[in-house]
Amino acid sequence: MTAGQQPASQRQRTDPYVGQYAERAVGMVASEIRALFAVAARPEIISLAGGSPYVSALPLDAVGEMIGQLIASQGDRALQYCTAQGDAGLRERICDVMALEDVRAHPDEIVVTVGSQQALDLLARIFVDPGDVVLVEAPSYVGALGAFAAYQADVVHVPMDDDGLIPEALEEALRRTTARGRQAKFLYTVPNFHNPAGVTLAAARRQPILDICRRAGLLVVEDNPYGLLGFDGDPMRALRADDDEGVVYLGTFSKTFAAGVRVGWAVAPPAIKEKLILAAESAVLCHSSFSQLTVREYLTTQPWLEQIKNFRELYRERRDATLTALSRMMPPGCHWTRPGGGFYVWLGLPDGVDAKAMLPRAISSRVAYVPGTGFYADGSGGRYARLCYSLPDPERISEGIRRLASVIETEIQLRDDFGPPTGIR
Numbered sequence: 001m002t003a004g005q006q007p008a009s010q011r012q013r014t015d016p017y018v019g020q021y022a023e024r025a026v027g028m029v030a031s032e033i034r035a036l037f038a039v040a041a042r043p044e045i046i047s048l049a050g051g052s053p054y055v056s057a058l059p060l061d062a063v064g065e066m067i068g069q070l071i072a073s074q075g076d077r078a079l080q081y082c083t084a085q086g087d088a089g090l091r092e093r094i095c096d097v098m099a100l101e102d103v104r105a106h107p108d109e110i111v112v113t114v115g116s117q118q119a120l121d122l123l124a125r126i127f128v129d130p131g132d133v134v135l136v137e138a139p140s141y142v143g144a145l146g147a148f149a150a151y152q153a154d155v156v157h158v159p160m161d162d163d164g165l166i167p168e169a170l171e172e173a174l175r176r177t178t179a180r181g182r183q184a185k186f187l188y189t190v191p192n193f194h195n196p197a198g199v200t201l202a203a204a205r206r207q208p209i210l211d212i213c214r215r216a217g218l219l220v221v222e223d224n225p226y227g228l229l230g231f232d233g234d235p236m237r238a239l240r241a242d243d244d245e246g247v248v249y250l251g252t253f254s255k256t257f258a259a260g261v262r263v264g265w266a267v268a269p270p271a272i273k274e275k276l277i278l279a280a281e282s283a284v285l286c287h288s289s290f291s292q293l294t295v296r297e298y299l300t301t302q303p304w305l306e307q308i309k310n311f312r313e314l315y316r317e318r319r320d321a322t323l324t325a326l327s328r329m330m331p332p333g334c335h336w337t338r339p340g341g342g343f344y345v346w347l348g349l350p351d352g353v354d355a356k357a358m359l360p361r362a363i364s365s366r367v368a369y370v371p372g373t374g375f376y377a378d379g380s381g382g383r384y385a386r387l388c389y390s391l392p393d394p395e396r397i398s399e400g401i402r403r404l405a406s407v408i409e410t411e412i413q414l415r416d417d418f419g420p421p422t423g424i425r
């Protein structure tokens with residue numbers, strides 16, 4: 001009897017197929033976030049980890065009624081296969097959404113995806129051979145790092161500051177890549193309300209970055225889940241608005257409507273778009289018609305712009321609670337970013353305090369965050385923690401930060417008594 005045929009109770013805990021996986025699967029390991037979700041979901045723990053939108057703020061009754069009507073009136077389409085490029089009506093509505101960020105796209109340039117996460121996977125699938133260089137910000141979105149690792153990319157981080165990606169640092173990274181005899185496949189960037197750093201690429205840096213990429217023949221992947229969730233003024237102009245040949249734009253309804261519908265999209269130059277459709281076809285045949293028509297109906301029949309304003313107000317209040325609590329309670333040596341939108345604050349810890357080593361002690365103190373190490377391909381980032389304020393209400397945020405501050409104070413005490421831990425990067 002092989003291991004695969006044994007009843008579950010007798011199976012070994014070690015993996016009998018360990019030597020048989022493709023090389024690309026060897027690099028697939030659970031992310032910091034995944035390992036945390038189970039523990040952080042316990043009600044006694046205030047989770048500043050996650051990254052989930054506050055979907056309870058949606059008009060759930062109205063959405064439920066809308067979905068009922070959708071099935072009653074268009075069930076034959078909503079419950080049927082569709083094309084891999086996605087529903088044409090939804091793609092038209094996506095053009096309206098992107099117009100808010102000055103992107104003038106034609107529905108034919110759009111490919112609907114299963115959240116923007118699938119777009120990241122498809123892009124890696126069509127561009128990345130093992131060892132290919134992909135440039136990303138330092139730090140970068142954990143899900144993108146996972147997608148690129150799955151195709152064995154050589155991920156190179158490019159420094160940011162409070163104004164986002166630093167153009168000179170991008171030039172330097174390109175110079176070094178060329179000096180190694182390599183050519184980067186693309187730059188992956190989250191210009192607005194960055195996950196995890198909470199910073200936004202300054203308007204004055206946008207054109208210089210596009211110019212650098214154009215000169216280098218480097219494709220830009222602009223991932224923009226949070227662009228409409230800014231707390232002040234109008235949305236920023238998208239990079240794609242100024243370069244429709246050199247930029248692939250990724251959008252999603254996860255943060256502006258509902259993460260559970262799993263609807264995102266990519267806008268790409270024609271040849272890349274065709275490859276994305278072929279890659280999507282081989283991955284899933286087509287995406288959920290039901291989800292796509294749900295989003296299309298939502299955008300057609302519900303006050304979606306008003307709802308985005310409601311979300312903005314809600315998240316602004318939570319951002320304010322976070323920043324107030326941080327400035328009142330964090331011990332000296334901590335520093336943090338001040339997001340103008342989105343979900344995240346990037347917290348720098350005092351010298352010698354290790355976010356990963358501290359996490360179990362934070363969880364014992366009933367507060368959770370994501371250690372910075374999850375956002376670097378090389379496992380550095382140990383001096384940082386990502387705090388997400390989208391889910392807890394302001395009181396819980398304050399209490400969570402009070403608990404976290406007290407854990408950090410204990411770590412400082414330990415450091416002073418016994419010396420800093422070794423190996424923090």
Ligand SMILES: Cc1ncc(COP(=O)(O)O)c(C=O)c1O
Nearest residue numbers: 115116117141190195252254264
């Ligand atoms: C920067 C960024 N990109 C992509 C995603 C994936 O979102 P989804 O697949 O739900 O569209 C997220 C989710 O948190 C994100 O923060």
